Amino acid sequence: MNVLRNLDRRVIYVLLFLLVLYPLVKPMGLPVSVGPWTQGSFDYINNLKAGDLVVVSFDYSSGGAPDVDPQAVVVVKHLFKKGVRIVGTAFVDQGVLFANKVFDAWQKQGKKPGVDFVNLGYLAGGETAVAAFGNNPLKAFPKDNNGNDTASMPIMQGVKTAADFKLIAAFATGAPGPSEWVRQVVTKYKTPYMAGLVTVMAPGAEPYLQSKQMIGLLAGLRGAAEYETALKEPGTAAAGMDAQSMGHVVIIVFVILGNILYLLDKPKKAKA
Amino acid sequence: MKRELPLGITAVVGFLFLVQYFFKIAILKSMTDELTDWGTIVSAFAALLAAAGLYKIHLEKIARRKGPWEMSIVLVLVMTAFIIFGVFLGQKSAPYLFLSNQVLVPLSAAIFSLLIFYIGSAAFRAFRLRNLEAGLLLGSGFLVMLGRAPIGEVVWKKFPVIADWLMKWPNLAGNRGVLIGASIGSIAIGLRILVGIDRGHLGQD
Structure with a gap:
């Protein structure tokens, strides 16, 4: 957990870059419904x-x-x-x-x-x-x-x-x-x-x-x-949707991880 | 006179447009059409003025070696190149197209896309479930992100339905409130300018 607490922002940048890049190189072909x-x-x-x-x-x-x-x-x-x-x-x-x-x-x-x-x-x-x-x-x-x-x-x-x-x-x-x-x-x-x-x-x-x-x-x-x-x-737009999906997923995962850490640290901070 | 004349022009022209919008009076229409055309001409001159102002500011910075003056050199050079290529060679000349399509467009898009890195970092560090309001924001943000991205639809077919509902009802209600509020504010400011109470456009409080 300490690794996550002290995570350098550059690690986040690299992870985001790689995960958004991946579907651009290797398309996943996710379906797009018409709203x-x-x-x-x-x-x-x-x-x-x-x-x-x-x-x-x-x-x-x-x-x-x-x-x-x-x-x-x-x-x-x-x-x-x-x-x-x-x-x-x-x-x-x-x-x-x-x-x-x-x-x-x-x-x-x-x-x-x-x-x-x-x-x-x-x-x-x-x-x-x-x-x-x-x-x-x-x-x-x-x-x-x-x-x-x-x-x-x-x-x-x-x-x-x-x-x-x-x-x-x-x-x-x-x-x-x-x-x-x-x-x-x-x-x-x-x-x-x-x-x-x-x-x-x-x-x-x-x-x-x-x-x-x-x-x-x-x-x-x-x-x-x-x-x-x-x-x-x-x-071109349909091709870019896979990368956008990955971007959304990465951000959601980061929000969840950030909040888990926040909730774990909350009682300690309250005691202090 | 310096103050009264601009205030008088503002009031007369403003009321002309206001009356013409609600009543069909031929002579008023031809007058406001003409004034609208003047507006576009003045805007074109304003663009020229802005370019001249930009040159003045950055040439002064270069001359005084002030701030990041090296960047000012780049700006002046690129701006001059754009003007020379655009005016003398035309918008479809190879140098102009190169500067536009191979330099300006990719660089602007790159700057815009850098946002994802800041959003990613902010998502990890700042988007916290501190209270009920933050929870609502977090929850609706999650659902809309998943509903708008194709991967959400793969995970659960209802994500786009929920995202559409959130956009169509709570979001619409909020945005309509903002829009109505801003419109009423605009009417109030417009009236204050027309009757000369608000004089900000003359460079005074």
Whole structure:
């Protein structure tokens, strides 16, 4: 017990590193069930028709990207598989890096810019920029990320306000997040909205789900893995779930061990 | 006049947005749309100002050899490289993509993932069953962690059901309370700013 009492934190670090690394090298293939938050998003997108127009907003930075980027990747995949047209935006400066990566990959697979999708790039201003986009997307983004005139693009014909989109799927690691989108766009234009968030943000966004201001929510890497499972196309997120499981188990074991020591030492401390 | 003019502008613009949100008046809508666009333009200039401020602070640190000034050299060099590559070569040029995809993204992700080591250490040293409240936190934390990780489902099929219940009821109730409280607070602060009681945005108490 004394060994445990005096355990160096570096031992904990090494144990965690090895146990999280192991399933990445040798996958365990643990099953991932699809939760109600993810199912809501999947069902809504699955019922969209070819030619429908949706917004995918890449509002995340590179720090939270391992949690959120797989969500955006799998949702864009589903949308394109359905033949849905995508208007890509970024209201966080680094978001445009990820938008470029996703759309460039699809362009190589034959999707046409200006017709099947448009990457509008980054607009500064956070919540104000979201409001400006909702009011008039063409005025907010007169040019796309490559400097092309958006008003003349086939994909933007008939777009006057955010009400002209069938869905807004916004992936965020902070602001603008659900609160900003709900305040500035969902309440005003009644556009259906789903969010993809880092895990820690998800509990705070749940009230919007119950009030039906959000049609679905993907929470962290788990949300992406659930979506991949629902789409029956396991990808990077599903592969990462084994490692996340091991991380959770290690933390739980440490909490139990820590508390056993605490309860054993408690009477001694009380006597002293 | 230095104080009255900004206060007057704040009040007029604030009330314009407030009235436009609840009533459909065409002229008000065109005015607020224009002001919203100004907001995005001002934000873009604010980003430029922030970059200039960052340069000023770190160049001063380097000149005075103050604090960890070597890190300031790295920051200034990388920032300059990003600006030069992004503005002159474009966001899709090889050097810009290299800096973004091979340096910025992996380093940021690595910093974020270091959290697990701190959480692991804290779990062992600080997460104690000291009283009833701590017990409730510990118990619900356990159940949600097991319910959210696939391994929990393998151990017992009911873990995800319990985790969903905890998230859907106790968590939702708590978060809704926080949300409503924060919203009422925002309304109160908004009104105080509009009528000029709260002058924090002018740089005064």
